[in-house]
Amino acid sequence: MTDTAQQHAILAGVDGSDTALLAVRWAALEARRRDLPLRLLHVGVTYPLIARGHDDGIVAQGDEWVNAAAGVAAGAAPGVRIERQVTLGDPAQMLVEASGQARTVVLGSRGLGGFGSLLVGSIAVTVTAHAHCPVVVLRGEGLPRADAPVVVGMDGSPAGESAVEFAFEQASMRQAPLVAAHTWHESALDGAWVAEPFAIDVAETHEGERRLLSERLAGWREKYPEVEVRPEVLHTRWPAKGLLEAAAAAQLLVVGSHGRNALTGLLLGSTSQALLHKAECPVAVVRAEDG
Structure with missing residues (x-):
């Protein structure tokens, strides 16, 4: 499923992991502060030697994760505009390409599923090095205090x-x-x-x-x-x-x-x-x- 993304949205990578959902919360609050839409993107990895029908399962799983992330975003920042996209391809490359239409990219430091182990040192590092906008990477289990420097x-x-x-x-x-x-x-x-x-x-x-x-x-x-x-x-x-x-x-x-x-x-x-x-x-x- 794909909604047309507006230029300069806040882009959050979604993969079903807890750190990705933490990133979605941070991104939703950032989108509300900037009065920008929040774009939720899941990139499913395809495997050429696996039957084509397997791709449908990857997309269905991605839809489920993105819908769950949208619920988290709406709860964190009520009223924020949410766009959703599930696609197949290389996660790092597609995130970098999508960053050209983003104000900020937000990622969790460790992931699952479509981001295939989003460990700092692989996809997150690639995206931070090559994105066309600032990239924020979150670790840990919760958001920092709002009054912290x-x-x-x-x-x-x-x-x-x-x-x-x-x-x-x-x-x-x-x-x-x-x-x-x-x-x-x-x-x-x-x-x-x-x-x-x-x-x-x-x-x-x-x-x-x-x-x-x-x-x-x-x-x-x-x-x-x-x-x-x-x-x-x-x-x-x-x-x-x-x-x-x-x-x-x-x-x-x-x-x-x-x-x-x-x-x-x-x-x-x-x-x-x-x-x-x-x-x-x-x-x-x-x-x-x-x-």
Whole structure:
């Protein structure tokens, strides 16, 4: 069954798993906040060596899962417009294609059925790396507290700036504080390896990083004066560890990713992958062109 999708819907992947239903709840609330339709998509995997009639069973199962997800969405966000689609094909490829008509893609970190074990590291990572819009991946068993902060990792890159814009927008819509987290370590400054890190004045460098972060935030503070901003500079060799600590009580962690042009090869940087594996809160991955 297919309903015509409108451009810039919130797109949620559906596969019958608990984490997919959690993603549907998050997506329904996001759609209501943005006054956009919610599109529920199930992609059933076909097997060439199995009889054609088996496809009908896959579609029927997908219809059942999507209808159940629609009930969950309606309960989470009454009045939200819901579109439903069940199709057959390659889940990652079709989700990436569908993201071109979406404002945000929302996925559970682990799945069943049509998404054939939607483990972080396979389909979810592929979609986050190649989607045409931001992708939010949810883990755990429940949604975070609505009064918790939004956390964004800031590194000054184009992808990082796109992530910052998305994070400020999210904090504004949710009326939540924004923690702007920047990590640094003396082993690498300005992209160059420091042979003698002990020679670095850590306190002075830390203060310089704090000033730089404040400068990067100035324009965003002017654009979003209603958002309470909490700059946080973290001295750590491992950016993912620092961001996980900053997001320990967050309702959303936002990071940038450069992605790749093909559905092969290295899909995400080590920091993004680590956050998708370890973060307890939803993680939004924003590519440079997502904006």
